[in-house]
């Protein structure tokens with residue numbers, strides 16, 4: 050669906066100005082949009098998972114843990130696929146988040162995946178500059194991720210940052226010179242980014258970030274003892290069809306969460322880089338960026 054067609058549909062949650070900003074810049078931050086009772090429930094469930102991760106020694110299907118992770122000082126980098134870990138997460142994915150996705154993707158929305166990323170004080174948890182669509186190419190670029198901060202997030206605890214207008218530019222190469230997938234830009238490409246175009250998305254717990262899958266983004270390491278949990282849900286328009294293996298499918302992958310499935314794919318002529326074949330398993334962006342694969 051074209052931008053003008055999407056914008057001509059009545060909005061469910063976002064203002065017209067927020068929708069226009071998303072299409073102009075490739076991202077938008079909306080502060081304080083999640084109702085308090087929903088937020089409290091998500092925080093409660095998340096605290097339980099943080100606690101459960103103490104029993105893990107290595108990354109697995111549920112937890113992605115950083116080096117130095119142990120029972121006394123858990124360094125949980127990611128809770129994988131929260132949509133299948135607890136109903137509170139899936140209700141959120143199919144509730145407010147799906148309505149917001151429909152405001153930006155059009156009436157027919159498909160769930161792609163979810164993840165819950167943490168940042169911890171003094172852990173080296175910078176997420177380096179990258180674009181998402183090379184991880185999961187689709188026939189068009191109506192693919193986006195909505196992040197919800199579960200704790201207050203300011204410049205000190207690793208907010209998500211994005212480069213204005215990058216979704217309209219060419220995609221970057223996310224392999225290194227030896228042909229290894231790194232899931233990020235080379236140091237040289239990253240050094241060329243015009244930092245005057247970068248916007249940091251900060252906000253209180255319950256604020257959301259929305260970025261298009263072509264938008265260049267990163268997040269700095271946290272310098273604050275307050276952990277930064279960011280609950281991310283990714284959706285596509287149902288006319289955007291995947292043509293590579295899903296990195297981490299769950300029973301909810303490709304479920305229609307708004308509107309209906311369509312049987313005609315829309316094709317965007319702009320090229321997309323193809324990731325490695327992950328049909329046999331995927332680790333995480335952290336592992337790829339740290340060369341752990």
Ligand SMILES: O=C(O)CCC(=O)C(=O)O
Pocket residue numbers: 166167176181207208209266267268279334
């Ligand atoms: O957790 C973050 O700050 C960013 C995560 C991200 O960009 C990703 O997982 O693709």
